[in-house]
Amino acid sequence: MLDYDKEADAYDATRGGxxxxxxxxxxxxxxxxxxxxxxxxVACGTGIVTRRLAGARPCLRVTGLDAAPAMxxxxxxxxxxxxxxxxxxxxxFPDGVFDAVATVWLLHLVDGPEDxxxxxxxxxxxxxxxxxxxxxxxxxxxxxxxxxxxxxxxPRPRRPAQDRPGQVRAYAGKFGLRPxxxxxFRGHGQGRSPRSTAADxxxxxxxxxPPGEPLTEGFVERLGALPDQExxxxxxxxxxxxxxxxxxxxxxxxxxxxx
Numbered sequence: 001m002l003d004y005d006k007e008a009d010a011y012d013a014t015r016g017g018x019x020x021x022x023x024x025x026x027x028x029x030x031x032x033x034x035x036x037x038x039x040x041x042v043a044c045g046t047g048i049v050t051r052r053l054a055g056a057r058p059c060l061r062v063t064g065l066d067a068a069p070a071m072x073x074x075x076x077x078x079x080x081x082x083x084x085x086x087x088x089x090x091x092x093f094p095d096g097v098f099d100a101v102a103t104v105w106l107l108h109l110v111d112g113p114e115d116x117x118x119x120x121x122x123x124x125x126x127x128x129x130x131x132x133x134x135x136x137x138x139x140x141x142x143x144x145x146x147x148x149x150x151x152x153x154x155p156r157p158r159r160p161a162q163d164r165p166g167q168v169r170a171y172a173g174k175f176g177l178r179p180x181x182x183x184x185f186r187g188h189g190q191g192r193s194p195r196s197t198a199a200d201x202x203x204x205x206x207x208x209x210p211p212g213e214p215l216t217e218g219f220v221e222r223l224g225a226l227p228d229q230e231x232x233x234x235x236x237x238x239x240x241x242x243x244x245x246x247x248x249x250x251x252x253x254x255x256x257x258x259x
Contacts (some may be wrong), residue, residue, distance in 0.1 A: 019188035020046065024238070025052035027185035028102050031134050031242040036060060036099035042088050042123065043067070043106040047075025053102075054079060065091070089118040093126045100132045104240075107163035108139035116162040117171050124175035129247040133177055137165045137239050142187065147233035149192050152222045156215075157208040168241060177243035184237050191232035194223045 028049070032039060037060065044050040044064030054062035065084040066072050076083040086092050088106065101123040110116050123133050140161055144150045169179065191202075198220045202211050209216040 019047040023185040024049045027183040029061050032100045033179050036148050038098050040098045041102040043102045045071050046118050047078040051078040091122045091126050096128045103135045105136050110162050120171045124177050127245045131245045134241045137163045137168050137241050142236040142238050145234045172243045176246045180244040181242040183240040187236040191235045192228050193232045194226040195229045198223045
């Protein structure tokens with residue numbers, strides 16, 4: 001896994017910057033009840049999305065948290081007084097205090113199903129009955145856009161994905177969360193070029209391909225033979241799933257009155 005403390009300074013520039021953040025925030029807010037009073041952005045990173053969530057709805061109090069100190073420092077500069085250093089598997093809040101909780105680009109990073117379940121369990125715990133949990137799914141798969149780069153990389157070894165939609169739905173259901181909607185948004189600026197992909201391989205971004213290993217360098221060589229070395233291929237499209245926490249009577253009433 002990447003060292004996100006080291007990545008903090010360059011993170012936004014290498015992940016689509018403000019256009020991608022704007023698309024993500026708009027999609028998340030489209031799944032949050034209009035009269036929700038507060039939202040927790042778990043693993044908020046640099047706060048580039050968190051700030052937009054807060055700015056788009058003045059009546060929505062947004063709190064962000066992340067486990068990487070450098071990310072938290074960057075996010076806190078964007079949203080002073082609203083960012084915490086904390087672990088997503090042990091949220092520092094009482095039960096049932098948020099109307100909405102989001103995990104954007106988090107579940108794909110965890111090592112195994114126990115971690116994914118633990119994160120979803122904690123998000124469900126801090127939600128009020130009727131509150132909404134929103135998460136990205138199929139993050140890695142979204143980057144496979146059917147390009148010539150994807151054809152080259154197809155035989156590479158892959159980590160088992162912990163954010164598959166069916167798996168996430170199953171975990172959510174165990175913690176009283178029921179499906180409440182979906183959304184998609186474009187990953188602006190994240191279309192791969194052959195040259196940028198080769199650089200990512202040599203930086204260790206592909207977790208099952210250690211930099212400098214013969215297998216890794218073989219992929220770098222094949223990427224180098226592709227045409228249009230500097231031309232980005234299509235941007236990925238990311239998927240969000242929303243889940244509503246059941247009320248004590250088992251219903252799916254929206255937080256504080258509905259969407």
